[in-house]
Amino acid sequence: MTMSYENAIKSTGEDTIIDLDVTPGSKSTEVPSGYDEWRNRIRARLSAKAVGGKANKQLIKELSGIFGINQSLVRLSGETSTKKSVKLIGVAREDVIYALRPFLGADVADDCTK
Numbered sequence: 001m002t003m004s005y006e007n008a009i010k011s012t013g014e015d016t017i018i019d020l021d022v023t024p025g026s027k028s029t030e031v032p033s034g035y036d037e038w039r040n041r042i043r044a045r046l047s048a049k050a051v052g053g054k055a056n057k058q059l060i061k062e063l064s065g066i067f068g069i070n071q072s073l074v075r076l077s078g079e080t081s082t083k084k085s086v087k088l089i090g091v092a093r094e095d096v097i098y099a100l101r102p103f104l105g106a107d108v109a110d111d112c113t114k
Helices: 054-067 093-104 106-111
Strands: 009-012 015-023 030-036 041-045 074-077 083-088
Touching: 009 093, 015 030, 015 054, 015 093, 030 054, 030 093, 054 074, 054 083, 054 093
Parallel strands: 015 041
Antiparallel strands: 009 015, 015 083, 030 041, 074 083
């Protein structure tokens, strides 16, 4: 059975946590850029380098744009790791899944590299 990107999205009541695998310093910015079934994380590529928090700031900006929320409502954990968990304050899990579906549709599991 293949896993879905929805498994990387968890509800904590009124908030939602997304588990991400982030690649800073990429040629282009692509948030999200796929789903890694093996790691159970949604992939994100950022053009900003992981220097002085620039990649984290870019990630927060991209996510706030996707979900239509203020950047202050996007909280990161794992600031110095490529494996990050992002809490979206006041955003329901169903809304996160719906917003990511155009990027990660049903065939996303076939896109992962192991």
